[in-house]
Amino acid sequence: MKYDREYYKGKTAVVTGAASGIGLALTNELLESHAAKVVMADINKERLDEEAGKLQEQYKDRVKGIICDITDEENVKSLISQSSDFFDGKFDILFNNAGAIFPGWFDEVDNEKWKIAFDVNFYGALYGMRAVLPIMKKQGSGQIINVISGTAFMPMAQWGPYVSTKAALNALSLTVRAEYWDDNIKVSSATPGTTSTNIFGDKKPDEGKMQSPQESASRILNGAVKNDRIIFGDDSDVKGAKNCFAYKAQKGTDAYLLNVARERRKGKTAL
Numbered sequence: 001m002k003y004d005r006e007y008y009k010g011k012t013a014v015v016t017g018a019a020s021g022i023g024l025a026l027t028n029e030l031l032e033s034h035a036a037k038v039v040m041a042d043i044n045k046e047r048l049d050e051e052a053g054k055l056q057e058q059y060k061d062r063v064k065g066i067i068c069d070i071t072d073e074e075n076v077k078s079l080i081s082q083s084s085d086f087f088d089g090k091f092d093i094l095f096n097n098a099g100a101i102f103p104g105w106f107d108e109v110d111n112e113k114w115k116i117a118f119d120v121n122f123y124g125a126l127y128g129m130r131a132v133l134p135i136m137k138k139q140g141s142g143q144i145i146n147v148i149s150g151t152a153f154m155p156m157a158q159w160g161p162y163v164s165t166k167a168a169l170n171a172l173s174l175t176v177r178a179e180y181w182d183d184n185i186k187v188s189s190a191t192p193g194t195t196s197t198n199i200f201g202d203k204k205p206d207e208g209k210m211q212s213p214q215e216s217a218s219r220i221l222n223g224a225v226k227n228d229r230i231i232f233g234d235d236s237d238v239k240g241a242k243n244c245f246a247y248k249a250q251k252g253t254d255a256y257l258l259n260v261a262r263e264r265r266k267g268k269t270a271l
Contacts, residue, residue: 193233
């Protein structure tokens with residue numbers, strides 16, 4: 001999908017989960033769109049050093065890698081502070097992209113896994129917003145994109161912790177969107193669409209059902225340009241959001257989700 005690259009020219013941005021997948025694709029797209037500076041944040045030092053090093057060869061001092069554990073609020077505060085210094089105080093966009101699936105059937109998931117899931121997928125973004133919003137409010141502008149999931153609107157069996165955290169993050173994002181609208185700060189949720197990334201581990205869906213990280217990043221960046229309330233990463237996410245809570249569609253939705261559950265009971269990564 002094409003998007004208005006001029007929108008990102010001269011802007012500064014932080015991308016979490018930037019050493020691979022959609023985060024890396026977002027970083028590449030921003031730099032190609034002539035963003036002034038981009039910070040890549042990730043917990044995987046080896047991979048971050050490798051990918052940031054490659055981009056630094058091409059883009060020099062326009063890109064920087066910072067190790068960050070998003071489950072630690074002090075780590076996230078440090079990320080935002082270091083990034084603000086790198087940006088010379090001008091902080092335009094935060095992409096809260098980092099996340100993980102945490103699969104498991106409901107009766108198999110203990111409290112520890114539930115807590116980790118919320119720490120990564122919900123609190124990581126919350127900490128980022130909490131740290132960056134005062135900066136954006138003071139400068140009178142800014143934008144935050146919180147990457148959720150289409151399963152926030154179409155909750156699937158075996159992904160209880162994942163879909164719960166992403167639904168919660170969507171609700172928080174849209175709440176904060178209204179709260180900071182008059183401060184000229186844009187906040188959106190963004191689904192990535194079904195994308196070929198490491199988040200699926202060894203059980204990836206059929207490749208024919210998946211798009212590339214670059215395709216997902218392009219759709220997210222296009223929606224950010226338009227300040228969409230919810231940015232949909234692919235057409236199936238649009239359909240899911242329309243149908244999941246629609247009264248007239250409930251029989252079809254139940255049939256679809258039941259089939260997914262039964263297929264997953266057989267060990268298949270059905271979507």
